[in-house]
Amino acid sequence: MAVVEKPGSGSDLSTIINDERYRAIFYQILVFGIVGWVFYSLVDNTLTNMANQGKAAGFDFLLGTAGFSIAWTPLDYKPDDSYLFVYWVGIVNTLLISGIAIVLTTILGFVVGILRLSKNWLISQMAAWYVEVLRNTPLLLQIIFWYLGAFANLPRPKQSIELLGIDWLVLNNRGLYFPNAEFGDLFWMTAIAFVIGIAGAIWLNRKATERQLATGVYEPTLVKTLGAIVGFPLVVFLVTGMPLSWELPVLKGFNYQGGTFILPAMCSVLVALVIYHSSFVAEMVRAGILSVSHGQTEAAYSLGIKPSWTMRLVIIPQAMRAIIPPMISLWMNVVKNSSLAIAIGFPDLVSVFMQTSLNQSGHAIEIVAMVMLFYMTVSLTISGCLNIYNKKIQLRER
Template sequence: MQVRQKHQQRGIDVTDGTDRKAAVRVRPKEEFNFFQDQRVRSAFYQILTAGLVGWLAWYLITNTAYNLEIRGMNTGFSFINSSAGFDTDFKLIEYKPGVGTYGDIFMIGALNTLLISFLSIIVSTVLGFVIGVLRLSSNWLVSKVALAYVEIFRNVPLLIQVVFWYIGVFNLLPVVKKSLDLSFGAERIILNNRGLYFATPIPGGLFWMTLVALAIAVIGAIIYRRRARKRQDASGVQTNTLLPSLAAIIFLPLIVFFATGMPLEWDIPTLQGFNFAGGASVPPAFLALLVALSIYHAAHIAESVRAGILSVNRGQSDAAMAIGLKPGKVMGLVIIPQAMPAIVPPLISNWMNTVKNSSLAIAIGYSDIVSLFMQTALNQAGYAVEMVGMTMAFYMFISLTISFFLNIYNKRVQLVER
């Protein structure tokens, strides 16, 4: 006993086996509680949410079907193969009223929408990048003009701009007999208040050889550029690839074209009666919508470009200038590549909005999918739910496709931190 007290005073643990077992705390056995278990609650709420969504979808579908039935309205998709008895002023595929079907009308509207959206995206993106760079110009006049462009066109509603370009510009162009020749007397491009007329090529039998030569030149230019870049990475020697690539792309097809006897003719629009015949044409509504969409969305893209450039550290441009790069090279090789991670996300939204805003064509009579399929075809066929659903699915598919590919590109341009 005295020895134990001495050891305890010195801080030595002298607890025997029996005392040590008694000192161990035994955890009480956890009891499973169905309502308090986290996994059970998580699965329960997920199942409950899925059930509510399913019930809501079932209710909407059955309620809609019941209301359509009591009103005697047609349902289903059998109308797609039914003949449509109306024509359109602008189409990219062959169609005859009374022979073509509502499925053809859907394709015509979809192609017209894709065409105007694609061209508007290209023009607005190029113009937006130019205006965005000019906004940061050291020239006071240039920067203020770019600022005025952005503030004016970004803050005026797009619908008003569409109507303005259609009624206030293209409808006021000269009449057919006083048409404007935009080809400087060659009569290849004609503009009047009925639209834009232009000559279309008619390839001959050996024209395919020119196309093959063009493809070979493009592939060769790409290979030459990649090798020049590898050589620059290895030795630091920079090779000018622009002029040789352009020379190959231009002159090689031209040589083949002349060697094969110039197998290409042109279908030129000619004035016959009260209008032009031959070639191809686009209506004034197409031109008005193209200009309005391009100018409006270019203003938004310009601000995204300006913000992306300003997000790059000023030291990057100073360092590039210090090693002798010219301002154009600094912007194209140093600033823009680093600004792309900040530019691409808003650019995705702008491109998707361009596609969706093309539906404003209904205000000026352009034959897009909304005007042609969801309005004219719906009024004749009467399948409202199906036609509206198909139109919604079309826009959703195009928007998700744009988002998918641009998100892939966005991941590639993201800066990787070391």
């Protein structure tokens, strides 16, 4: 193509063929046509097959009675509720288990990540092997291991294991029993006091920072912060006459009565999810802290900032920038991986809706679409938050 053709010098057809814009349009039409044809034939086949089987597509079945019971849910579900309510139960169970797992896995992961960076050789090696072993075995295997290895062999209620030696925190083959909080009439005042306390603490810290920026005087705010967040609600709580009581689980006959419990299967899923993902968090934390160049530490020291402040004010804020984006996608993975609970019978969304309800009602397409819609909503929400965060830290950079 050494000779550049002037417009109009060649034939019209070759100009069109060689013009990138027309070629782009042609390719797009081609691809769209192929994909469209594939879709059309899939839909066509589906409709024929469904007509042959005498099935009708539609979401009417959602209002029909589900008719099966669900082993565990915090909601008030009865077998004669509708499929729509089953969907809701599944969503709540999934979000609950992944929410708890996310909090615990983040804490445990941070601890292991910091141990991994310990100057003590033995500790850092142990943390490294913890990470390697857990990262390199499948999660499903770990869930089954925790279930069959630990939580399926628990004793009967009469021989329950009392955790920490407390008789209202027990573990047996029916599950983990713990007290249930019963809120009194005036508990809402304590809750409001707590919210006010947090707002107050934020305000106090802001003012302290402003004063430090203006005058250079550093003023510790820890006591005031604690006072605002813990002390104030506590005072309100005591003044309103302690409107909170605990309903303890008590052994009556063959089982515990009162209190709340979670299934052994749920315990295994939680333990497995937390431990498995904590190894990933540990690696992120380690990589994040190591990504802050050593020059930052040296610069801080040469300015006379003491080591503990250097860590808190110089290293951690910069490390967070590298830790948080992968952390958020890990949280998304926790939500997705909680669906493996199906293997040991914990009733999460996939188990109650995609397996039981689907097998019973036979509405495959609608149910698969609804389950996927839920996971997509969660993941789009999370990645939306991630994008906002990324924009924010980008602005701070320059």
